[in-house]
Amino acid sequence: MSTLEVSPAEPRLSESGHLVVNDFSIQVATVNGSGSQTANTVLMRSIFQMGVPVSGKNMFPSNIAGLPTWFTIRASKHGYIGRKKEIDFLVAMNPETAREDVMKLDSGATVVYDEPLKLDQLRSDLHFYPAPFDKLVAPVCPDAKLRKLVRNMLYDGIVAWLLGIEMDEVYKALVKQFGKRKAKAAELNWGAAKAGYEYASKTYTKTDPYQVQRMHANTGKIIIDGNAACALGAMFAGVTVITWYPITPSSSLVESLIGYLKRFRIDAETGRATFAVVQAEDELASIGMAIGAGWAGARSMTSTAGPGISLMSEFVGLGYYAEVPVVIFDVQRVGPSTGLPTRTMQGDLLTTAILSHGDTQHPLFFPCSPEECFSMSIDAFDFAERFQTPVFVMTDLDLGMNNWMADPFQYPEKPIDRGKVLTAEDLDRLGGFARYKDVDGDGVGYRTLPATNHPAAAYFTRGSGHNDKAQYTEREDDYIHNMDRLAHKFQVMRKHVPAPEVTYRRGAEIGFVACGTSHYAVGESVDQLLAEYEIPASYLRLKAYPFTAELIEFIERHQRVYVVDQNRDGQLLSLMRLEMTPEQIAKLRSIRYYGGLPLDARTVTDEVVRQEEK
């Protein structure tokens, strides 16, 4: 294979001479199961390799083949990688949705489409580029059975020509995507990409303004999805027992982890696994196993999504009350019930914070990027053992399953913190211990691991009432004493959870509070508000629950605080209200989006402006 057959693209000016460089969104509408994911990933990666900040969002159905899928790529020289609400450049490959997709476009947008769809008849205010995909694919893919899968690669070539993406980069991205083992498939796809490029170069006159021009913003960066980043974090945290039940959108977290563990965690001397992975029969079992393992001293985890969280409720209460460390990854999706399994939502913020019956409180970590997925996963394991409690790492489908640009992850410098564990030697020295006694004033007792060779090591763990010595009790004073200690422990956590990221803006009357993937929309909205409306806004991004003192200070320092939620009921807002004074609550406003797509900046900006004008 050679890349020299195609010359690098010349910059082409549109008719008007007005160019939009490195600042637009592309939407590819296809049918799932048609190999479009490969074509889309290659297209995104090509732009990434051109040095332009880029993001890719897959909007796919809960189905294996035959239903509409949209992939949105955003290129942004400003580094905005949240979803852009407006589509500038459409590749319409799906006959079922093409009409609606075209009708939704803003005036001046561009459409590449499969010629027989005759989309140019629908509107006159768009730039249309038809291509006969079936005719073009036949000569480059003699095997008719494979054509369906190769056909989509044609649009990569077409789009490359139209946008000025260098074909060398397309080729490199293709090779990366297919790897060495699938060289033949890569060759076939490369043929299709070239055919698309050649067709475009011979046929089209460029009339649209969109253009990719080389930048150098991505030097050293990687592309990774949040699930794989969490998996790497878990591996470098030293996870040893992993239990799970497949569920979208969390499955690929454990699947990535299994891949890494098999490569990097087989003991070189013995050939044995330094980990155990169990695909459990359901989420009740997966959390139960993880808690059993955490109790016995393993670094244990499970990974799930909303429906699994609901099922895990009872066991998480046991983990809280019996004080067992475990890390639960919740890759949130749209609920209630089965909901929209392949769409994103911050749907479990309230549920997880107080999951299970009785009085329970659980720490939540909110990573917003692959880098944080990695580092906060490591933190979560340390935190779970330090505080002997279940810890939730809350991501969502957008972060977990989409590909993101990221800086290479930093190797953890801090040694692993196994928390307060007494060994046989400690017990010799101390003579004994009381499992739930608050010796250090932080609410956290000392524990021993099962199979510790010492007559004073054993204690009996139970989900029923227990006193300091882990003995069964139904006494009023014992119960209250224990629950008060647990509440105190949660208060102590405030000083140890990851602190929020706060940006105060001079003269800002308003501030934003958000968590997780809302970050990208909010960060961009802050800029939009200033540039378009001259409204300065501060921004506090929460990284964890329980909340810290910075949040209170932030509210105190602003007139109005917009709490951004990707759910209908303002779950983050509700969680904040639980611990605010009436004066603080009076300052809180709510911005909620719950359509299942990643939150976009325009939605946030419009809502702030609407509420500010009232």
Next chain:
Amino acid sequence: MSTVATPPPPPKKVNRVGLEVLSYKGAKTTLCAGCGHNSISERVIECFYELGVDPWRVGKFSGIGCSSKSPAYFLNLSHGFNGVHGRMPALATGAILANRTMLGLGVTGDGDTASIGIGQFMHLVRRNLPMIYIIEDNGVYGLTKGQFSATADVGSKLKTGVINDLPPFDCCALALKWGATFVARTFSGDKKQMQTLLKAAIVHDGLSVIDVVSPCVTFNDHEGSTKSYSYMKEHEEVLHELDFVPSYDEISVDIPEGEVRDVRLHDGSHLRIRKLDRDYDPTNRLSALAAIEDAEKRHEVLTGVLYVNMEKPNFLQILNLAEEPLATLPQSKVRPPKAVLDEAMEELR
């Protein structure tokens, strides 16, 4: 009876690891006087004491119910985890994966296992996780005052006169069909048989399921119950006479010709099975199932070793798990070096 059984050592009363029987006891039972479960607790104390198992090596697990309270009444020097209803298998699985040197001892009931916990029970069986799983089976919910469980026989009558009209799950049949490698049934009133079975289970390196018919004196020991002491006395069909010869026992006794089957257990101990009135091959799964089915038709309760399989790999072997406990692996074994992260990053560029 064989002459193999060695009486407990007389004068000083310590076992081979130097512990008195006191070291194997637990808190005072809070179950009803005469409850079959208390007899089972006593057998646990005796067997672990007599075999000289280090109590610190044992992990006790239970779910919810009368049966599941009992781990507090034996082996005080062992860690214990009394979890949630019907989900003891999950806790035990996780714990044993975390520390495979732990000897897992699960105690559960018929409601905990066959009703709410049937799913986890079946998957535990399927995995052949090395642990002992004792079902204290009385066919009734005690703590909620006497409702039927899923092991209650058709036609069995509650004190209130309610008749059970659904067929029972036979936990032994399920266990031996789907993957447990030591399956036995016994009666809490049969001290010798229970002891022998429990000792064999202690050394077995796979899942041992022991279903112990253990009458509930308060709610299910009346006329019309099929889980009462009197019903068991009339309907128990003892399959064979059993003897356990521990691996460290140096007394070598010739195996009598013909009538005795000798099963060499994983640690070198022996289970001697002496034929009574029928030929029963506990290594044959199909005939075991047939015998259970047949007994059910005749309203008999078969007791003894129903099935034993010494070949099948257990879950830890299938996972190719490290020999040392995962729980205490040092950082050097569980956090790959920086070069690994660099390699992973390079692949993602």
